[in-house]
Amino acid sequence: MAASEIIKLMDRSEYYLDSPPTTDHKKTLQGKTVINLFYENSTRTRTSFELASLKLGANVINMTVDSSSVKKGETLIDTAMTLNAMHPDLLVARHGDSGAVHLLADKVDCSVINAGDGRNEHPTQALLDALTIRRYKKNLAGLTIAICGDIAHSRVARSNIYLLTKMGARIRAVAPATLLPSQIQKLGVEVYHTMAEGIADCDIIMMLRLQSERMDSALVPSKREYFHFFGLDSRFLALAKPDALVMHPGPMNRGVEIDSVIADDIRRSLIRPQVEAGVAVRMAVMESLVA
Amino acid sequence: MTQKPQSRLIRGARLVDSIQTSDSPQDLLIIDGKIAEIGETISAPPQTETIDAAGLYIAPGLIDIRVQTREPGGEHEETLESAVESAVAGGITQLICLPNTDPPLDEPALIAWIRQRGQSLGKTRIHAYGSLTKGRRGEQLAEMGLLQESGAIGFTDSPQAIGSARLMVQALKYARGFNSLVLSHPEEPSLASGMMNEGELATRLGLAGRSSLAETLLVERDCLISEATGSRLHIGPVTSAAAIDAIRRAKARGARVSCDTAAHYFTLTEMAVGNWRSFAKVAPPLRSESDRLAVIAGLKDGTIDAVSSDHSPRAPDSKRLPFAQASFGMVGLETLFPLTLDLFHHHGFTLAQALSLVTAKPAAIVDIKGGTIDKGEPADLIIFDPNQDWKIDPEQFKSRSKNSPLLEYPVKGRIHQTLIAGRVVYQHQP
Numbered sequence: 001m002a003a004s005e006i007i008k009l010m011d012r013s014e015y016y017l018d019s020p021p022t023t024d025h026k027k028t029l030q031g032k033t034v035i036n037l038f039y040e041n042s043t044r045t046r047t048s049f050e051l052a053s054l055k056l057g058a059n060v061i062n063m064t065v066d067s068s069s070v071k072k073g074e075t076l077i078d079t080a081m082t083l084n085a086m087h088p089d090l091l092v093a094r095h096g097d098s099g100a101v102h103l104l105a106d107k108v109d110c111s112v113i114n115a116g117d118g119r120n121e122h123p124t125q126a127l128l129d130a131l132t133i134r135r136y137k138k139n140l141a142g143l144t145i146a147i148c149g150d151i152a153h154s155r156v157a158r159s160n161i162y163l164l165t166k167m168g169a170r171i172r173a174v175a176p177a178t179l180l181p182s183q184i185q186k187l188g189v190e191v192y193h194t195m196a197e198g199i200a201d202c203d204i205i206m207m208l209r210l211q212s213e214r215m216d217s218a219l220v221p222s223k224r225e226y227f228h229f230f231g232l233d234s235r236f237l238a239l240a241k242p243d244a245l246v247m248h249p250g251p252m253n254r255g256v257e258i259d260s261v262i263a264d265d266i267r268r269s270l271i272r273p274q275v276e277a278g279v280a281v282r283m284a285v286m287e288s289l290v291a
Numbered sequence: 292m293t294q295k296p297q298s299r300l301i302r303g304a305r306l307v308d309s310i311q312t313s314d315s316p317q318d319l320l321i322i323d324g325k326i327a328e329i330g331e332t333i334s335a336p337p338q339t340e341t342i343d344a345a346g347l348y349i350a351p352g353l354i355d356i357r358v359q360t361r362e363p364g365g366e367h368e369e370t371l372e373s374a375v376e377s378a379v380a381g382g383i384t385q386l387i388c389l390p391n392t393d394p395p396l397d398e399p400a401l402i403a404w405i406r407q408r409g410q411s412l413g414k415t416r417i418h419a420y421g422s423l424t425k426g427r428r429g430e431q432l433a434e435m436g437l438l439q440e441s442g443a444i445g446f447t448d449s450p451q452a453i454g455s456a457r458l459m460v461q462a463l464k465y466a467r468g469f470n471s472l473v474l475s476h477p478e479e480p481s482l483a484s485g486m487m488n489e490g491e492l493a494t495r496l497g498l499a500g501r502s503s504l505a506e507t508l509l510v511e512r513d514c515l516i517s518e519a520t521g522s523r524l525h526i527g528p529v530t531s532a533a534a535i536d537a538i539r540r541a542k543a544r545g546a547r548v549s550c551d552t553a554a555h556y557f558t559l560t561e562m563a564v565g566n567w568r569s570f571a572k573v574a575p576p577l578r579s580e581s582d583r584l585a586v587i588a589g590l591k592d593g594t595i596d597a598v599s600s601d602h603s604p605r606a607p608d609s610k611r612l613p614f615a616q617a618s619f620g621m622v623g624l625e626t627l628f629p630l631t632l633d634l635f636h637h638h639g640f641t642l643a644q645a646l647s648l649v650t651a652k653p654a655a656i657v658d659i660k661g662g663t664i665d666k667g668e669p670a671d672l673i674i675f676d677p678n679q680d681w682k683i684d685p686e687q688f689k690s691r692s693k694n695s696p697l698l699e700y701p702v703k704g705r706i707h708q709t710l711i712a713g714r715v716v717y718q719h720q721p
Contacts, residue, residue, distance in 0.1 A: 075608065075611065075612060076612065076613060077611050077612075095613065097613030097614065097615045097616060098496055098497030098498050098567065098613070098614065098615065099496060099497070099498075099566065099567030099613055099614045099615075100613035102566060102567060103567065103611075103612075103613060117497070118497050118498075118613075118615065119497040119498075120496060120497030120498075121497065155497060158495075158497060181493070181494040181500070182489045182490055182491070182493065182494055182500050182502075183490055183491040183494055184494055186491040186494070187491075187494065187495070
């Protein structure tokens with residue numbers, strides 16, 4: 001996607017974010033069917049897409065596929081073919097495996113929105129993050145943005161790296177080496193292994209969720225050690241620019257990757273604005289694909 | 292029923308043995324399935340069937356030392372019958388099955404049955420490795436002596452590695468008394484959980500990487516164990532620069548180790564995975580371009596002794612899945628020959644050098660007859676045109692499975708006929 005297209009989407013998202021709901025919005029996807037196909041549990045992303053569809057007047061069907069029906073033998077492609085035969089106008093899909101949504105999109109006739117696939121991508125999250133940053137910092141170009149934490153397993157990190165570097169921001173990846181994927185620097189980021197260095201003079205600090213299974217697979221020793229060295233607290237935040245802002249894609253582990261006080265500090269935390277931007281961004285994306 | 296001819300004369304082809312290609316066309320006379328005579332002009336005895344091979348080449352039939360068939364247990368993917376149909380189309384006259392069937396080949400009766408089945412099919416000669424451990428579980432040694440008496444020609448849990456160093460030590464020590472060949476699958480299991488080669492592409496695709504360190508570690512370990520126990524060891528498939536270098540050093544120290552690679556490791560790189568293409572998902576994974584070149588260099592300097600197909604048939608439903616869920620493996624019986632000829636066409640190997648990697652050299656590793664053209668030996672031969680251009684089309688494969696990423700891949704070199712014991716078992720239909 002070209003930077004100009006991204007800007008167009010962001011502009012349109014901002015329009016939806018700022019304008020009160022109108023009946024015109026409701027006509028945008030009137031009579032259209034959106035299927036939310038979620039192979040992974042998700043409260044906020046699914047709700048956000050559902051709300052965006054409803055605001056645009058679409059009919060929404062939620063399908064949460066738990067692992068039991070996978071065990072019954074129906075493959076992703078079988079499901080795709082079945083859904084395709086119902087002629088939806090748009091499919092919103094999330095899957096635990098990288099590339100799965102790509103595979104799905106190959107097999108159906110309608111547009112497919114990737115709502116997160118494995119550790120690959122989560123494009124609408126990156127768009128809403130970019131929009132949120134732009135609203136508070138005016139410009140994306142020239143900003144220094146630190147993405148901190150479990151980058152290896154994060155689709156949010158990858159999508160943000162692609163989008164924000166394209167928009168001219170400088171991206172730092174800050175994490176212990178066990179949580180960084182191989183050759184991440186080839187994606188155009190600078191790599192740091194300490195928060196002090198990684199956060200110094202940053203405009204934006206984007207924290208990522210640390211799953212507890214990372215301890216089981218010996219990637220980090222313990223939550224308390226992680227928080228001590230990689231959790232965002234006032235000590236580290238003081239090293240960033242004085243007006244630096246904090247983001248988190250949610251759901252947060254308070255006291256693991258982020259201190260509660262910072263998460264709730266409305267002068268520094270963009271976590272709530274991120275969620276608000278989410279619905280608007282998804283409206284703009286759906287509109288661009290279907291209307 | 293027509294009487295099968297007792298003798299057959301192949302006229303006018305150039306002969307490629309493991310040393311060289313003959314300067315001039317030769318005639319080759321087969322009597323009772325064996326090579327009776329080779330010469331410039333042979334006068335055929337009465338009732339001899341003549342095969343005109345003018346302009347073509349004759350070489351020994353290929354010997355593929357790494358083949359997964361799926362019988363017993365996975366007949367929807369490949370049977371022994373479909374495997375030999377596929378093999379003869381690929382010019383392979385002897386193949387050795389890996390023991391990863393269901394049940395695995397850890398029972399002497401199963402080894403005997405597979406050999407008998409091969410004989411009754413009357414095409415590619417089928418040999419089998421016994422599994423190295425009971426049930427391929429990596430815990431207790433399988434009955435190597437009894438398996439060997441039933442015809443097992445080596446022992447391995449491949450494509451599963453032996454994770455326990457202690458077990459590998461015991462296996463190699465025990466094998467010494469039976470003069471058996473042990474084959475090691477070189478991937479340290481605790482490091483081999485990734486889905487594709489570790490690196491930039493895996494990071495971009497969001498796939499867990501599988502580092503070549505897993506391979507190097509196990510190669511180093513097993514070379515050391517082989518040296519310590521004095522037992523012969525074969526390692527394969529090797530795929531990465533550091534692992535090949537480890538073998539090069541072990542050989543220089545005098546270790547009794549040999550190794551093979553599979554044709555796809557010098558043909559393709561991780562880039563074949565493209566956008567999560569599961570047909571390019573193999574274990575060990577397709578590596579980087581520098582690893583690919585290291586494989587070719589290893590073949591050239593003799594560090595790598597042989598090329599196998601690493602044939603691994605998979606049904607569509609086990610491949611048409613998100614990459615992480617898809618099975619490992621690609622079919623290779625029908626592409627081994629043309630891909631190996633790429634070494635001749637593009638990498639400075641002579642025709643004889645390239646073909647020796649799939650004939651005499653693998654035969655020597657597993658110590659079976661064949662792979663050469665000698666008077667008095669069975670006439671297992673291929674007649675081929677080394678320069679014929681074609682494009683690979685997996686849908687045309689005789690194999691029951693079509694899981695090859697090489698769709699439309701341009702190759703040079705076409706098998707025209709495959710003979711086993713003097714009988715034409717495959718005839719290319721243009």
